[in-house]
Amino acid sequence: MKSKLTVLATGGTIAGIAGSAIAKDYRAGEIGIEDYLERVGGLGLEAELSGTQIANIDSADVGPAVWHPLRARAMEALADEECDGLIVTHGTDTLEETAFLLDLTLPANKPVVVVGAMRPADAVGYDGLRNFANAVRVASDAQAAGRGVLVVMGDRIFAARDVYKVRTRGTEAFRGFPRESVGMVTPASLEWFGAPWRSDTPARCGLPEDLPEVAIVYVYAGLDAQSVSRQLGSTTRGVVVAGVGEGNLPECVRQELVRLAREGTLVVRASRADEGMVDREPDDDTNAFVAARALNPQKARILLQLLLAGGETEPAAIQRAFDGR
Structure with missing residues (x-):
């Protein structure tokens, strides 16, 4: 049939x-x-x-x-x-x-x-x-x-x-x-090559009519804090950093993102590398940053948008969502 x-x-x-x-x-x-x-x-x-x-x-x-x-x-x-x-x-x-x-x-x-x-x-x-x-x-x-x-x-x-x-x-x-x-x-x-892995058959996120604004900041040699701030608007609720290596970024940029995180902007560290696994680092707890794990910047942006749209604003809960992907 x-x-x-x-x-x-x-x-x-x-x-x-x-x-x-x-x-x-x-x-x-x-x-x-x-x-x-x-x-x-x-x-x-x-x-x-x-x-x-x-x-x-x-x-x-x-x-x-x-x-x-x-x-x-x-x-x-x-x-x-x-x-x-x-x-x-x-x-x-x-x-x-x-x-x-x-x-x-x-x-x-x-x-x-x-x-x-x-x-x-x-x-x-x-x-x-x-x-x-x-x-x-x-x-x-x-x-x-x-x-x-x-x-x-x-x-x-x-x-x-x-x-x-x-x-x-x-x-x-x-x-x-x-x-x-x-x-x-x-x-x-x-x-x-293996058995099905999704035991949670329902949809994991809704898709609201309006998705919050989440920016992607691409890190390059010489990037400064002013360049980052110019990319973000008053309605930006989240930032995904396409960092070098394992989500690394210049110290001046880190300090600017720490300031934004303290003001309520969600910050996710991802990597610009094709196969960039980004684990949590010791300073992430202090900085209120989230590690993207295996998600590239563009996918990390989508997940963060859906989580924010669903009312999630706590970095620890957002980190658990990234860990589960």
């Missing part, structure tokens, strides 16, 4: 058109979901697919205006007894952020897979069809439930909390940290 899958489309390169098989430039989000499902109809996929167009844009333009209707429609699909799983098509530039937000705000009772492509649909070597076929295979597998939101790219399956984009070219553009891929998939095969 074929699985019944819902596809929610947001645009991106997977729906892009270049107008030439060898052109460098292309337009993201040109193919509508109905047209796309017609194109994949000839692949012989073992699933019944129904689609909804949430947006059709470059993922550089994705944000709350897309996240809210996307999450709302996803909740409807997951609550439908006729729906066996969910696929979200998305541009790769901000794919990891949307996947992580959905991972935090959706239940884990059914498979949810986010998929994209590195080449437009009319390019030589278009990877979108294979990635989509792989996503169908994963979303059709009952063992994909209980793993949170998954990302399928380049024959690999990643957990949303681990995945990040590492390359601007080539089809092997994503990696995972601290875990690499959690499974391997082709249109004809699927292998998991």
